[in-house]
Structures are given as structure tokens and as C-alpha cells.
Amino acid sequence: MDAHKNYLIEKSKKVTMPTEKDAELTAKYMFTNDTFILDMCLNCVKKNRKSEIVNVDDEHQSFNVTLCRICRSNFNAQRTRRFFKYEVPCFKRDYEGELKKKKEVSPIHEIVE
Numbered sequence: 001m002d003a004h005k006n007y008l009i010e011k012s013k014k015v016t017m018p019t020e021k022d023a024e025l026t027a028k029y030m031f032t033n034d035t036f037i038l039d040m041c042l043n044c045v046k047k048n049r050k051s052e053i054v055n056v057d058d059e060h061q062s063f064n065v066t067l068c069r070i071c072r073s074n075f076n077a078q079r080t081r082r083f084f085k086y087e088v089p090c091f092k093r094d095y096e097g098e099l100k101k102k103k104e105v106s107p108i109h110e111i112v113e
């Protein structure tokens, strides 16, 4: 057995499989960003190859996407991670930059937080 597979076997012993709650999808939270990125495991890819494509109008087509619990959970975790590890730090950087600028412009300006 190769070293990478052994490594994965050891790592997988500590993994907790996602619960149904971890994997619950909510459309209003799924479509909040300008771009939509969805990772899909090979099992899900194979299932989705059978998707029926429906013409909505001259511009749009639709199809159902089937995702296993792991893929759904991963999607939710990525959204959460993006929010807390990307969007909030970017906001903090910009907001603190604004505050710093205000203090530099007017040192006696009191900033209410």
C-alpha cells in the first residue's frame, strides 16, 4: 500500500461524517455571491451525468443537481469559511482603514463603535 493511502487511512480515522444538519441546503443562503462554485465528488458527478436539461427560455436552461451529504456539507462549510475567513477579514481591514483615515484627518474626531 502506498504512503499516501496510508496517510489518508490514518487521517480518516479522526473524521466525523457530516450530519444531515451539516448538509442541509437553503437556497437563499446558497446564492448570495456573484459567483457560484460547487465541488462535487465522483459519485455525484456520475449521478449528475444523467440529469435532464430543461429549456427555460431562449437564454436559460435548468437541471436538477444531486449531491450526497458530504458534497452538501462541504458546500455549506465553504460558504461559512468564505464568510468568516475572507469576507469578514476583508471588511475588518477596510473598516479599520476607514477609521484610521478619519483619525488622521481629525485627531479629535470621536469615533463611536
Ligand SMILES: [Zn+2]
Pocket (backbone or CB within 6 Å): 040, 041, 042, 043, 044, 045, 067, 068, 069, 070, 071, 072
Ligand atoms: Zn458527493
